[in-house]
Amino acid sequence: xxxxxxxxxxVNVAEGNPLTVKCTYxxxxxxxxxxxxxxxxxxxxxxxKYITGDNLVKGSYGFEAEFNKSQTSFHLKKPSALVxxxxxxxxxxxxxxxxxxxxxxxxxxxxxxx
Amino acid sequence: GAGVSQSPSNKVTExxxxxxxxxxxxxxxTALYWYRQSLGxxxxxxxxxxxxxxxxxxxxxxxxxxxxRTGGSVSTLTIQRTQQEDSAVYLCASSLGGTGYExxxxxxxxxTVT
Numbered sequence: 001x002x003x004x005x006x007x008x009x010x011v012n013v014a015e016g017n018p019l020t021v022k023c024t025y026x027x028x029x030x031x032x033x034x035x036x037x038x039x040x041x042x043x044x045x046x047x048x049k050y051i052t053g054d055n056l057v058k059g060s061y062g063f064e065a066e067f068n069k070s071q072t073s074f075h076l077k078k079p080s081a082l083v084x085x086x087x088x089x090x091x092x093x094x095x096x097x098x099x100x101x102x103x104x105x106x107x108x109x110x111x112x113x114x
Numbered sequence: 115g116a117g118v119s120q121s122p123s124n125k126v127t128e129x130x131x132x133x134x135x136x137x138x139x140x141x142x143x144t145a146l147y148w149y150r151q152s153l154g155x156x157x158x159x160x161x162x163x164x165x166x167x168x169x170x171x172x173x174x175x176x177x178x179x180x181x182x183r184t185g186g187s188v189s190t191l192t193i194q195r196t197q198q199e200d201s202a203v204y205l206c207a208s209s210l211g212g213t214g215y216e217x218x219x220x221x222x223x224x225x226t227v228t
Contacts, residue, residue, distance in 0.1 A: 034216060041221075043220050043222050044157075046216040046218065049214075095213075096213060101172075102147075102159070107156055
């Protein structure tokens, strides 16, 4: 079975500082990994994905994530946080082999203070 | 272009009544997903349609839940004899299909069962 862990319910960071939102995963085969963001009362928006290739993936709004196979992690990062980045962030994984649905983590609330 | 749309945006119903939730996916997307989002619970997969294949119903929590997708486009999620524990936000997503494609989410339907 595949699973995703987001160990932090909430991350607090000051505007202008770098941010990291952690994600670890478990799949049988090679992973396809995704990050989504949800603003209040909105649906989820796709940020970035890792399928294959470069371990460092760049996405929307200046976010990036690094795939680390040995640590089974896919942490989301941004060099300089904005207040407008405050939202709920979800990591998701699916197995690249055969058929599987997308499994989401429970989400991490990011709060960026002015 | 037009994104995924869902209707109604809010639905309040009495316990025991049936409800229908509608999803209009992005044109050309062959895959369609339904999820349920409860407070603090992350996203729970419900059902997945891919083209003309039989749907994956493995996430439906009980036989009170059913869904159909007509003409490979619009989908309806039906909950019969609603219970208070069915109260949640129901999210629909579509994708171009295949395991490596990101999903695009609608704004959701907030269902409240009184």
